[in-house]
Amino acid sequence: MGEAVKTSSLNGAVSPTIPVLICALAILLLSGMDAAMKSLAIAIGVYNTLLWRSVVATVVAGAAWSAGSRSKPALPVLGLHALRAAIVGVVLVSFFWGLARLPLAEAIGLSFVAPLFALFLAALLLGERIRRQAVWASLAGMPASRSYWPASSAQQAIRKTPCSARPRCSYRRCFMPTI
Numbered sequence: 001m002g003e004a005v006k007t008s009s010l011n012g013a014v015s016p017t018i019p020v021l022i023c024a025l026a027i028l029l030l031s032g033m034d035a036a037m038k039s040l041a042i043a044i045g046v047y048n049t050l051l052w053r054s055v056v057a058t059v060v061a062g063a064a065w066s067a068g069s070r071s072k073p074a075l076p077v078l079g080l081h082a083l084r085a086a087i088v089g090v091v092l093v094s095f096f097w098g099l100a101r102l103p104l105a106e107a108i109g110l111s112f113v114a115p116l117f118a119l120f121l122a123a124l125l126l127g128e129r130i131r132r133q134a135v136w137a138s139l140a141g142m143p144a145s146r147s148y149w150p151a152s153s154a155q156q157a158i159r160k161t162p163c164s165a166r167p168r169c170s171y172r173r174c175f176m177p178t179i
Helices: 017-044 046-067 075-101 104-111 114-126 132-146 153-160 171-175
Strands: none
Touching: 017 046, 017 075, 017 104, 046 075, 075 104, 114 132
């Protein structure tokens, strides 16, 4: 009973310094990845960038999965993974398409809204019970995340342009780089 119990809470025996540093490193690495993906999407197009990203991710994840001694998932579990893959595919195309067209800081700032929506989706889709403090914190965070992505001059110009004068989006214009 005299031993200290290690916990990840701020009131526990473990210092929060290491988790904070690891989170900061993760943010640094993910921001670097976003910058690399933006430059690739501009250079070779969104579709090709996603194709090569998926190939690399499949090789790395497949190697990690193969290294373990796991059994093959059941058919219903594979169906859930297929559904998740389809949803992630739509999300990736949307994110990288926007990343190629927005300034990097605005795109990353816009992505900060995702955890705020995840809180409410966890309650809606998974039936998780969300504490009142979490709801208030996410509501307080929404205006703060909006401050990261001010309207650019291109967005302001689009707003002033009548809909009939806006160019139609074609596959080549949306997914291929301009040469």
